[in-house]
Amino acid sequence: MKLTVRQIVVAGLLGAIAILLGATRLGFIGPFPPLLPVSATIMHVPAAMGETDR
Amino acid sequence: MEDFELLRHVTIGQYFPTGSPLHRLDPRVKIIGVVALVGTLVTLQSASGVLIGLVITFALIALARVDVQFALGGLAPALQILVFLAVLQLVFGWSARVTNCHSLWSFWLLNVTTCSIQAVVVLLARFAALFLLTGLLTFTSTLSELARGIEWLLRPFQRVGVPADELAMVFTIALRFVPTLALEMEKLLKAQAARGANIQSGSNPVARTRQLLQVLVPLFINTLRRSDDLTAALEARGYTGGAGRTYYIRLHFQRADVVALLVVAALILGLFALPFGMFDQSVLNMLATK
Numbered sequence: 001m002k003l004t005v006r007q008i009v010v011a012g013l014l015g016a017i018a019i020l021l022g023a024t025r026l027g028f029i030g031p032f033p034p035l036l037p038v039s040a041t042i043m044h045v046p047a048a049m050g051e052t053d054r
Numbered sequence: 055m056e057d058f059e060l061l062r063h064v065t066i067g068q069y070f071p072t073g074s075p076l077h078r079l080d081p082r083v084k085i086i087g088v089v090a091l092v093g094t095l096v097t098l099q100s101a102s103g104v105l106i107g108l109v110i111t112f113a114l115i116a117l118a119r120v121d122v123q124f125a126l127g128g129l130a131p132a133l134q135i136l137v138f139l140a141v142l143q144l145v146f147g148w149s150a151r152v153t154n155c156h157s158l159w160s161f162w163l164l165n166v167t168t169c170s171i172q173a174v175v176v177l178l179a180r181f182a183a184l185f186l187l188t189g190l191l192t193f194t195s196t197l198s199e200l201a202r203g204i205e206w207l208l209r210p211f212q213r214v215g216v217p218a219d220e221l222a223m224v225f226t227i228a229l230r231f232v233p234t235l236a237l238e239m240e241k242l243l244k245a246q247a248a249r250g251a252n253i254q255s256g257s258n259p260v261a262r263t264r265q266l267l268q269v270l271v272p273l274f275i276n277t278l279r280r281s282d283d284l285t286a287a288l289e290a291r292g293y294t295g296g297a298g299r300t301y302y303i304r305l306h307f308q309r310a311d312v313v314a315l316l317v318v319a320a321l322i323l324g325l326f327a328l329p330f331g332m333f334d335q336s337v338l339n340m341l342a343t344k
């Protein structure tokens with residue numbers, strides 16, 4: 001499997017966004033419903049964007 | 055204003071050049087050591103064993119001369135879910151019905167047992183130790199050191215088509231840009247707050263998602279623009295991926311590295327061999343008699 005330089009860079013930067021969203025909890029929307037630790041998430045967005053940018 | 059200080063909660067990817075003995079170790083030794091300790095702590099079931107593992111982790115942080123308060127700061131965002139899990143584990147001590155655990159308090163479906171207390175201690179100590187150990191790796195190694203260590207460790211898998219050098223570069227870029235993107239996100243949050251947006255509060259999930267988009271869309275656009283610049287910069291310096299890449303500084307195992315590996319092996323053997331289970335049982339029996 002050979003990755004191009006752009007693929008390497010995009011994967012790295014989107015990985016950084018995923019780490020950031022998880023570490024700061026900005027990637028979690030909730031709790032939903034209130035009082036329960038169940039959150040909706042947008043953590044999958046970097047992965048989806050990486051796939052569309054290939 | 056404290057809500058906007060994202061870097062305070064993002065301890066991962068930050069390097070502290072304190073010049074400690076841990077800093078001077080070969081990155082491959084640090085990666086192998088951390089992975090081995092993490093594996094041990096995940097496998098250990100005894101509360102006292104995991105607590106000893108946590109003590110070892112704190113000792114390693116002290117040896118690395120890293121501020122413990124800063125290292126623990128990254129745990130803050132996970133505290134809410136951790137406390138919730140601990141409470142669930144504590145009050146639903148149903149295992150008392152099937153094993154030799156003693157019930158300490160019960161009401162309707164809720165049952166606090168000696169085993170549930172043990173499970174809570176294991177959960178909290180294990181989570182804290184795993185978090186601190188992974189942080190320790192980046193506190194004591196530069197990203198280029200870690201990348202070279204990962205590449206060396208992945209090299210055997212190149213025979214089956216794993217792009218070791220490329221994966222090491224992805225890892226380096228991801229960790230290197232976490233603080234940079236955190237700063238950029240802080241700027242975006244402050245800019246939106248200055249315009250009256252209230253992004254980090256509100257109970258309606260749909261409204262909150264819409265508010266988050268005001269920050270995330272510019273962040274993604276800036277990131278993709280940055281990726282174009284970074285790609286051009288790497289290509290301009292002749293980087294074409296893994297094939298034929300050489301390094302200015304080569305890694306060599308020293309005597310201290312061998313000693314460190316032996317110490318880690320001894321610690322792991324000790325954690326598995328010592329009779330922590332019997333100690334746990336006697337503490338639980340003491341709890342039950344009180």
